[in-house]
Amino acid sequence: MRVALVGARGHGARHVENLLRLGHDGTATFVGVVDVADVDVPVPAYPDLPSLAAELHPEVVVISSPPGTHRDLALSAFELGCDVLVEKPAALTVAEFDEISEAAAEHGLVCQVGFQTQGRGSYRRLCSLIGSGALGDISGIGAAGRWVRTDSYYERADWAGRQGEDGTLVNPFAHALQNALLLADVEERSDVVVELELFRCRDTITADDTACVRVTSEGAPPVVVATTLCAATSLPPVVLVHGSLGQAVWWYDDDKLTVNEHRMAVPPSVDLLENLIRHRQTGEPLVAPLAAARAFTTVVEQCGKADVPLLPARRTGDRVVLDGVDEVVVRAAEKIATFDELGCGFGR
Structure with missing residues (x-):
């Protein structure tokens, strides 16, 4: 084609x-x-x-x-x-x-x-495990994103750091949010309830660089995604599936999945453009159809309208560090809790 x-x-x-x-x-x-x-x-x-x-x-x-x-x-x-x-x-x-x-x-x-991590073999294996009941009843889906980004990150384009077009949930950790919504099976729903905590540690941007969102919908497990670009150290983003029979830990960028600390074998990844072409040629289902981004878009829209207060942070050379945030984003994903509920000091 x-x-x-x-x-x-x-x-x-x-x-x-x-x-x-x-x-x-x-x-x-x-x-x-x-x-x-x-x-x-x-x-x-x-x-x-x-x-x-x-x-x-x-x-x-x-x-x-x-x-x-x-x-x-x-x-x-x-x-x-x-x-x-x-x-x-x-x-x-x-x-x-x-x-x-x-x-x-x-x-x-x-x-x-372009949610390419939906093409990962680890994603398909995790969906299969949830669908088969291997993890038991799912009580919550958590995700944590913790990266270090320098000033140059916000100089890469005119829209970088602009509220409504950028922000940790909208762009750098969009995969974490979308994957969590998919695993909770709320991706196409229009009745989701969104609780946002957005913050920025730079006065040169209007979008958040640190965020926590909880998404709930009737009959579905709650989703909590916590993210920051002001970490002391970077770690690969991770999605946690909390089940009554165990916990799945998915590092989507690395295509790595563990269940109860056991590494799982995963099938090969699927390229999204190849998949679209095969969809046209053979009817193969789309891996990441637009319909599956409705709930994600609801969060994106609310991120564009929310208050994004400025937090005091520590400047270290060409980056800023929000002390304590490294641990907080991980705990939020583990506990399915907001910043405020964790009492971290910068939640509402």
Whole structure:
């Protein structure tokens, strides 16, 4: 299938590499890119999607541009008759989510969201364990994200650190949130209740760099995701599934899963673009369909509207450290508790 890419810099560079790989394998034909800057790619570059489509006729458009552009680009791609793989967050509001969903249905096209960790073999194995009852009754899903980010992280793009488009739950730890919602089986629900605690330790940003969210829905286990970019030390993000027969620990970036401290064998990962292409060719189910991002989008929208107070933090060179946060985010995931309930000093 003929594939075009919108946004070839930053994370888009990974899509360039993947498209070249798929081209070498004969799975896809990488026809061109759209970018507002000059980019070093071995395919033609265009200033906008309609001009590219007029000459190159793509069948799939991969969107890896700033989050605020996703809605318009997805709608444009559907008008041009293209299926879409859009990076997360696909939409910044539920209204945008509905627009994209309705447009895809109207044109008979599909939209996959770039939650690549949903393609991990460890995710499929964990879903199987939960579904089979191997973990017993699930009492809660927790996730913890703890990274160190320097000032340069917020200089990488104009939208970096901007509330509504960025923030720990919306962008760097979006996978932690989405994965927890999926494992709680609330990803498509519109009746979720969202409790947010958002904070920032830099006065140069408006989005959070430290956050805790609890998502609840009737009949489903509660979800708590706690995150920070102001840690003293970085650790791989982790999802904890608390069951009456044991606990699963999933390091989604590393494709590693343990149950009651035993390492589990996992099947191979699935590439999202390959999966979308096979969906069109054979009917294979989409791994990360847009419909499965409804609850995630509800949280994203609320993050864009919430208060984000400034916390005093310790500056160390080109980064800031929120003392005590390293332990707190892990305890929140372990206890399925908010910052405030843990009495950590910066919760509400």
